[in-house]
Amino acid sequence: MGAGIAQVAARAGFEVVIRDVAQDFLARGMTAIEESLQRDVDKERLDADEKDAMIARIKTTTDMSALSEAFIVVEAVTEDLAVKSEVFKALDALTKPDAILASNTSSISITRLGAVTERPDKIIGMHFMNPVPVMKLVEIIRGAATSDETYERTRALTEKLGKTPLECQDSPGFISNRVLMPMINEEIFALYEGVATRESIDGIMKLGMNHPMGPLALADFIGLDVCLAIMNVLHDGFGDSKYRACPLLMRYVDAGWLGKKTGRGFYEY
Numbered sequence: 263m264g265a266g267i268a269q270v271a272a273r274a275g276f277e278v279v280i281r282d283v284a285q286d287f288l289a290r291g292m293t294a295i296e297e298s299l300q301r302d303v304d305k306e307r308l309d310a311d312e313k314d315a316m317i318a319r320i321k322t323t324t325d326m327s328a329l330s331e332a333f334i335v336v337e338a339v340t341e342d343l344a345v346k347s348e349v350f351k352a353l354d355a356l357t358k359p360d361a362i363l364a365s366n367t368s369s370i371s372i373t374r375l376g377a378v379t380e381r382p383d384k385i386i387g388m389h390f391m392n393p394v395p396v397m398k399l400v401e402i403i404r405g406a407a408t409s410d411e412t413y414e415r416t417r418a419l420t421e422k423l424g425k426t427p428l429e430c431q432d433s434p435g436f437i438s439n440r441v442l443m444p445m446i447n448e449e450i451f452a453l454y455e456g457v458a459t460r461e462s463i464d465g466i467m468k469l470g471m472n473h474p475m476g477p478l479a480l481a482d483f484i485g486l487d488v489c490l491a492i493m494n495v496l497h498d499g500f501g502d503s504k505y506r507a508c509p510l511l512m513r514y515v516d517a518g519w520l521g522k523k524t525g526r527g528f529y530e531y
Contacts, residue, residue, distance in 0.1 A: 263338045263366055264282070264291060264366075265292070265294045265295050266294075266298075266392070266393055267366065267394055268291070268320055269316070269394065270395055270423050270424065272319040273395075274423050277319050277321075279328050279329055279332065280292075281328060281329055283324060284324065285324060291322070292322060295317065298395055299313045326352055326353070327356055329356065330358070332357060333360075334363075334419065336364045337363070341368060341491045341492070343375075350385070351378050354379035354380055360384070362384050362385075362412055362416060363381070363384060364385075365387050366388055366390055368488070368492060369492040372385060372432045373406040373407070376406070377407075385405055385412075386403065386408050387403025387404075387432070387436070388420070389401035392484070398424075398426045399438075400423075400428075401428060401436055401438050403429075404429065404430075434498075443492045443493055443496065446478075449463050449467070450508040450510055450511050460476075463476065464477065464479055481511075481521065481527065482521030482527035482531075483522055484521070485521050485522075485523055486514050486515050486528075490507055493507040493511070
């Protein structure tokens with residue numbers, strides 16, 4: 263997700279700094295960006311000089327202080343409140359006072375993230391969809407303290423990135439995952455209960471509902487650990503048993519079968 267966000271920002275003409283904890287992760291991200299842009303060159307949607315110019319606008323580092331001059335920082339670390347909170351505390355201490363700190367979280371409270379900083383009015387959610395270069399939506403989430411100015415600046419930036427910003431208030435799962443994840447979880451229950459095979463479940467949703475990808479394949483693409491984390495946020499946030507994660511999902515995560523990124527989930531890769 264971080265690489266995809268960096269790619270669309272560089273394509274829109276912005277100077278970009280990607281910060282990660284290890285050079286290996288940075289190299290992997292840059293490889294993904296180069297491969298994505300090369301596909302556009304091969305399909306004649308981009309010329310080679312434009313591609314080179316975009317890549318030249320991206321710098322990589324393991325040093326968080328390299329973000330000190332940024333006018334906006336978009337966090338895209340693991341979907342864990344404690345981890346994200348530590349990142350926001352560090353960013354709050356080193357970035358300019360007027361910098362916006364945005365989270366690409368898919369479910370975690372923007373209000374809580376804002377509360378660990380000295381600038382809760384400048385904390386906002388920018389939930390990009392995956393794959394970022396292709397998907398048009400950015401779900402913009404306002405925390406309890408997010409100012410109108412922060413929202414307007416973020417909305418304008420989103421449009422400059424060629425995306426469509428749609429606003430929602432801070433609530434567990436926001437809109438996208440409050441609707442999507444329970445659907446995926448229910449399909450996992452259907453598989454768990456032996457109602458149908460994985461192929462039938464995904465085929466019925468694709469052919470009957472015109473979904474481009476079946477929910478089990480989509481879960482593998484998202485990452486089963488991420489799906490479980492979001493279901494837990496929904497369950498904890500609403501206290502409603504309808505958000506209880508399916509035991510099969512928990513079993514697969516315990517086994518390390520996280521989907522496409524590990525080579526096995528509901529399907530084999």
